[in-house]
Amino acid sequence: MVDKTMLLVESEETNFKTTLLKYLRNWYWFVITTVLCLIGAYLYLQYTTPEYMVSSTILIKDNNSERSSSKDVDLSATELIKYDKNIENELAVLKSRGLMQLVLDDLALNTSYYVEGQYINEEIYGDQLPVRVIVNKLLPSAYGQEISLYINNSNSFSLEDEFGVKTYNFGKSITTPYGTFTVVAAPKGYANNFEKIIVKFVDTEKMASWYASKLQVAVMNKNSSVIMLSITDPVQQKGIDVINKLIEFYNKEAIADKKATAANSLQFLDGRLKYLIRELTDVEGNVERYKMQYDVTDVNSEAQLYLEKSTDYNRQLSEWNAQLSVLQTIETYLTKDRNNTKLVPSSLNIQDATLQDLIKKYNELHMERETLLRTMQANHPLVQNINDQLGNLHSNILENLRNIKKGLQINRDNLQNNYAQVQSKKQLVPSIERELLEINRQQGTKEGLYLYLLQKREESALSLAANVNSTRLLDKAMASPNPVTPRKPLIYLLAFLAGMILPAAVVNIKGMLNDKVQHKADINALTKTPILGELSHNHTGEAFVVTSNNRSPVAELFRLVRANLQFAAVGNENKVMLVTSSMSGEGKTFFSLNIAASLVLTGKKVVVLEFDLRRPGLLKSVGLTSNYGISNYLISENPSIDDALIALDNMPGLYLVGAGPIPPNPSEMMIHHRVETLINELKTMFDYVVIDTAPIGQVADALALAPYIDSSIYIVRYNYTSKDQIQIIDDIYRNKKLKHPMLVLNDAKKQNGYGYGYGYGYSEEPETWSTKLRKKAKV
16 A cells, blocks of 8 residues: 555656656747747737726616506506616617717717827827817718828818828818818817827717627616616727716607607597597486486485385375275165165264265164154154155265265276386386496596596696606716726736747647657556666767766666666576567667676676567677578578677677578578577577567567567667557567566657656656565565
8 A cells, every 4th residue: 555655656746747847848938938928918018009997877767656656546557657667678778879879979979080109099089189070971981081180370281181182271161082071170279299180080880889889887786776887998088978978868868758758648648538528528418318318317316206105105095995995885785774774884984074974864863763663653754754864865875975986996096007107117217227327337437537647648748848867877987097908917917828828838739749659657657567777868879888988877877777677587587688669760779789788797798689580780780790690590400609609899798699691581480499499509608698679569570589588678769659559568568478578768868858867867766677676675
């Protein structure tokens, strides 16, 4: 666990150092780019017109508090004048191009004035202007046109345009092919400090779009209706005037819109009121005609009267019927009583005096007769006289009864007719009341609508006469004292950052596009094969850099590789070493010669075999030739190794064996049975056998020697070996195609992380067999 942690920390330190060194090697590009960017920022600031921020705040008034609170008529859905303001709509109105164009036209910003500055032309405005150009008519060709004015004196000036130079008097109309205008002197007189005034004609429609896009309108708080307006402009006063005029025209447009709405509402209300007056007259006429038709004034009173009459008639009919019944009873009684033997009832409440007198007399005579019959016979004259009187009275009573009965019947019939009429009218009262209620309802509705519209007409008239702004100015337009663009500190900071980032980006992109091995980290990321050592670039160009008196960095690095070989061979025999690579040119021969030389310096006897039978170059690199070599040895019937050995005079103990003539079948030669004989014979004669083979990334010859070697060294050259080719050694390491494979990184330069931080020109200790053993010992 400790070992992994240490390796991780060392890996992170290595990556940081590698990255830092990669940038430090290109420090001059950082300096050059930063200086150029700063110069560009300075020129940009000199040739860029500074702009100032102009801002103002306004309050949009709300109409909620002014709404009608009428409880009788709720017509909120048909409000004519009072309406809520939608803040989003007001923001859109303030940013509208049409409103901005009204502002620009009012400020006469169809002309811009400039004077020549040190770097760029400076715009002048307002009180700074010595003259003003009043435009009468401009043609489309005038937009973008520049004219130059030169003030001669208080009365004249010279005008220069594309058609030449002419002199004019102030206040005189000037006609040109691109328009008609008048130049007038400023009220304060002309200024001599402006030798030349440049006038540009501007299309206010395009300028309105440009200003509208620059205008920033935002709500200060989502719960409020306070709006901030801001704009940037090179001229502070012009920006202030634009903001102030914008608010002024916004209020004017709002008032005009209110007045137009009020006028339209007033016209509409007048028409509706006239129509309602006619309808009210018609409804009132209908009420009058209806009451006349049914002869009613007040339905409730008439209904009460009909009820009382009906009751009275009913009562009278009952009384008349009772009397008729009594009369009918008396008549029936008298008709049956022909013998006048009984008294006639007289207490039946018949309201007739004659009848009562007749009945009274009849009863008195009857009683008198009854008294006489007690003493006299029925035929007595007195009795007969009384009988005659009773007969006459009986006839008179019957006659009187009939007359009274007829009179009562006539009165009863009249009462019944009246009662029927009253009942008929009483039954019509509900329908009359309902129909009259409908008419009255129509009348009431139209009266309510008439009164409401009459009230709204007065409100519309008041709104038409009122001149109240829909906004309240909270803060007047003010310009920032310092320019907001360009921001010098920010521009310089961005320029500095660009000067640092651009070269770093170029370096990184160049590194990403480069598929060659650049750093040892590239190797570690692609394979776990141990790294035996790292060799720096050979500046001498000589084949041998390792000699007894040479202490150059590359010679010392070979000595370090030799030491690592000894650590790698602890407990194992390492006499036969195979040297290969991915392709030609990676330094196999150079490494084979110098690692052998470093071993010879320790008192060992070493032989180097030129086993690249396809393109031999070992002997050629040291300036030697040989007619007898490995190919001769392998095909000879009586081979002699002594004939192939070449001793080096300047390096005692070091021998070379050349490849010999190039055979037509090198692959078959590599698997010849005498290869093993050759290597075994050399092992008995020398302490170390170094085999320089063909590139294993191009041909498989080196793999044929795998059974005879103790270790294999794979050469990787910085900025030469492709990263894809590292897969070859990784495959060899993982599948154990060669014994004890190790990597040697060749041709290290500063851009590859090579420096003087470790040992003799070594940036860090390589990950070797020896370093692994030492780390394990520490753990």
